[in-house]
Amino acid sequence: MFEVIPYGSQAWLVNFEQIIDPEIHAQVLSVKTMVEVKLSEPIAFLIPAYASLTIGFETEKAGKAIYDYLQGLKEISLPHHIRRQGNIWKIPVCYEAPFALDKDAIQALTGLLWEEVVHMHTGEKYQVYMLGFRPGFGYMGKLPDRISLPRKQTPRLQVPGCSVGIAGSQTGIYPVEAPGGWQIVGRCPISPFQPQEEDPFWFSVGDTVQFEAVTEATYQDWQAVYQAGNWQKEMWYEEG
């Protein structure tokens, strides 16, 4: 089911079958939850990813206890219900010209009409597999095969914040302006990273995300709501 690999002297790498798959990821989350809830030893940090969990610790004693606990977990079949049901997000995205920076390239790569690309991108419920790259950036998947696209040959030096991109079978929202090679399909009116909030991140690993195509007018309305201080992230998700 998984193996526990030494990762320097202060971390373990718990490696699962190395594929991008919802079932494997569910196992990652189950082990993460067990470690968080059941283990009394202090943990320095946890990084859940597609098919791995990195567990950091401070002392040798904690490391040993975590290792023994993980070995014990292999013996039992992990209850699926143990993991927290993530939030279910419905996020507006404007797929229109000023924001869909790679519209032409994507149409050429896929041979699809733009409406078809948008229909496919909004038609799936994505799982948040991992956060990384920048604070609050959620790696989501899997995209339908027809709109799974290679990264751009030459990465952009600056992808505007809130851009929604595609790379391989993954999709995600750039929280801030950053260099990047993802193919940009549209833009979200508000950033998934709100540093001034007590909880600055929209997404947690295990959340579900669906995108909703909106017009530029609606995009601007949401921005106005946000700028007036009337926006709350609860408006865009329900608890799972």
Next chain:
Amino acid sequence: MRKARVEVLHPGMLTLVVDQGRQHHAAYGVPVGGALDARSARMAHALVGNSPHSPLLEITWIGPRLLFRQEVCVALTGADLSAKLDHNSFPMNRRVQVPAGSVLTFGRAKQGVRAYLAIGGTWNIPSWLGSATALPSELEYILPQSRLNKGDVLMIGPSDGNSAWPMVPEDKFRPQIEVVIHPGPEFQLFTRESLARFFSHPYQLRPESNRMGFRLKGSPLQLEKPTELISSGVMPGVMQVSHDGQPIILMADAQTSGGYPRMGVVSNEGMQQVAQWQPGTHKRFVLATKR
């Protein structure tokens, strides 16, 4: 007791307020941050009696000019950047009572790159997610005050009283040519020949290194066969190998996930040597004995 005022007459090349960082938020993609040479930072705190979680200054290469308006207790550790108090050379790795009105200056980097200046007491500075450390690149706006500029003022309040750390760790920085490294998760994916070269030839630190990653130059590491990895968690100290075979050591401000093969993880002691590595100079890597 009133607050002590420390005025920045000149900021130096890169003088940052750092602390232990924000490790607990790695799962959200937030870089750990904090002091690059954590051992020197810890020692400086212990010397002045601050908690290891307190902020202090990380002084890189060309030091600042600081005016102490009130008497304070300080300790300087890490790199030897030829510090002077007024016109006298300033002792390192010990507690020093600095008189009101004195000016601390720095000169040539004799040894290492980063010095750590702890000032005894409670620092009155903003923090984000439990740390005063700045964020890298586009996120610098979050704690802009943690990078010192000319005219900035640090206000140091009296010690909160429960921060007695009598044990001073023996972590005084002594430069070494060798850096101890543990095998990383993908160590076995590299050819034996290239690993043999890695451990028998020196590597140079390239000048385009920063607090996110240290780029090395030397004999390239080769994979047995081309491998596409699924992105996975990374942390400071991880040595990953880019497509051209050259190693990159992830530092405090690195991203929290990556897809390059992780050849090794630099030991804690080794990270002190890496943090103090002068660009253009060489070091050798030594494989850690089994823990």
